[in-house]
Amino acid sequence: MRERVGDPIVDRLIEPLLSGIYAGDIDKMSALSTFPQFIEGEKRYGNLYEGMRHLRPEQRVAEVGAKKVGQFASLKRGLKSLTDRIAERLERTEIILNCSVEQVEEIDGGYRLLTNRSDIDSERLILTVPPRLIRQFLPKVDSDFLAEMKPHATATCSLVFKEGDIELPFVGTGFVTSQEADVVITACTFIDQKWPHAVPDGYHVLRVFLGRPGADDIVEASDEEIVATALRDLGGLMTIHRKPSQTVVSRLRDGLPPYAVFHSDRVRALRAEMGRVYPGVLLAGIAYDGIGIPDCINSVHEQIKQMAAQG
Ligand SMILES: Cc1cc2nc3c(=O)[nH]c(=O)nc-3n(C[C@H](O)[C@H](O)[C@H](O)COP(=O)(O)OP(=O)(O)OC[C@H]3O[C@@H](n4cnc5c(N)ncnc54)[C@H](O)[C@@H]3O)c2cc1C
Structure with a gap:
């Protein structure tokens, strides 16, 4: 570029x-x-x-021949409606919630997941946990790629303003900031402009993103500090008459993985190595085949096809 x-x-x-x-x-x-x-x-x-x-x-x-679905997608009734619908439609499936896998052991004919609940034995696995856990669970895989796949942590801060309490600076759905700009926030979405169905009339909701690659300390700051930082930076870009009536801070510590040069070659090599040392274990999700939700859904579909093809 x-x-x-x-x-x-x-x-x-x-x-x-x-x-x-x-x-x-x-x-x-x-x-x-x-x-x-x-x-x-x-x-x-x-x-x-x-x-x-x-x-x-x-x-x-x-x-x-780009993917037909947009890179990023969202749902009118919120993302929970996706998981609810999947859960409704699954057959012959046991969904175990609030279950944390602590280790994976090889057993005769498959693998055992040691969890904070009970152990689960399986012939084959599709793992969608963050790369740092793949290294911990499957130490025989010698992969620089997994070691380098350090996700960049992000915090988001949603600010709810009553109409009249803030003046949006332009007609649009939000903005991103340059590293050169003297601000901590990296982007801001005007939710009521981007997804009007998500915000009741009479309100503006701003979702502010914080945490740059290599400079994500802000993510570990207190909620109060994150809100104050967001308001300070926004205050330099638009007029805020009154403080937000509500604020919600979220942190995504296993946020976005880097997609460095040779990414697809390295993913291919990792999967081949995985097939050799841990037959029947497949990898899917944000670290491998694209970072949007549609990409992740495709990623899992592909791995299911692979699994079916293995017989
Ligand atoms: C700030 C931000 C905004 C985004 N906005 C959009 C958007 O608008 N649209 C869009 O399409 N995409 C968006 N994305 C990308 C989207 O979040 C990812 O595509 C998606 O979440 C990746 O899904 P995943 O299942 O691969 O990983 P994750 O969603 O990270 O899921 C990994 C799961 O593994 C679980 N886990 C971790 N450890 C264990 C363990 N030991 N045992 C069991 N489970 C474990 C975690 O709890 C988590 O549920 C956004 C990402 C970020 C960071």
């Missing part, structure tokens, strides 16, 4: 947009695993600008 469009555009436009989605250093990120349409567009039209001009979203799907 730097060679093609120059540092100012990368630092002030591309880096804030991409690193808000993909954690990690933009200079180490894999274009192939994150935005393959950039590469495809450049190849096809001779340079990046022409490629981007031609590859409008609908063409990306049709021409480049």
